[in-house]
Amino acid sequence: MGCYLSAKGWPDFYPELDIQEKLAxxxxxxxxxxxxxxxxxxHHWFANALEYAKEAQQLYRDGQVEAGRILLxxxxxxxxxxxxxNRRATARAPHPNPxxxxxx
Numbered sequence: 001m002g003c004y005l006s007a008k009g010w011p012d013f014y015p016e017l018d019i020q021e022k023l024a025x026x027x028x029x030x031x032x033x034x035x036x037x038x039x040x041x042x043h044h045w046f047a048n049a050l051e052y053a054k055e056a057q058q059l060y061r062d063g064q065v066e067a068g069r070i071l072l073x074x075x076x077x078x079x080x081x082x083x084x085x086n087r088r089a090t091a092r093a094p095h096p097n098p099x100x101x102x103x104x
């Protein structure tokens with residue numbers, strides 16, 4: 001979240017920030033999530049977020065900050081959807097050996 005917020009507020013709030021470094025960190029973190037995610041729905045959302053983040057990174061590099069912010073927001077929304085998909089999958093997964101209910 002910090003990478004996203006830093007990039008969103010640059011250069012207004014964080015002029016000293018190396019924006020390309022932060023965006024590279026964001027892309028790297030999303031790439032890691034794409035590789036590690038086993039949930040098919042979550043994987044799709046993470047992959048989609050990665051594409052938006054890479055496009056935003058290029059726009060920032062080209063000096064099109066406002067367009068980059070729009071794509072960063074879209075990447076963030078997809079990351080949020082990916083995380084929700086993962087939580088739903090985890091919540092649905094039954095425990096392999098459920099504890100017996102106590103009688104009383």
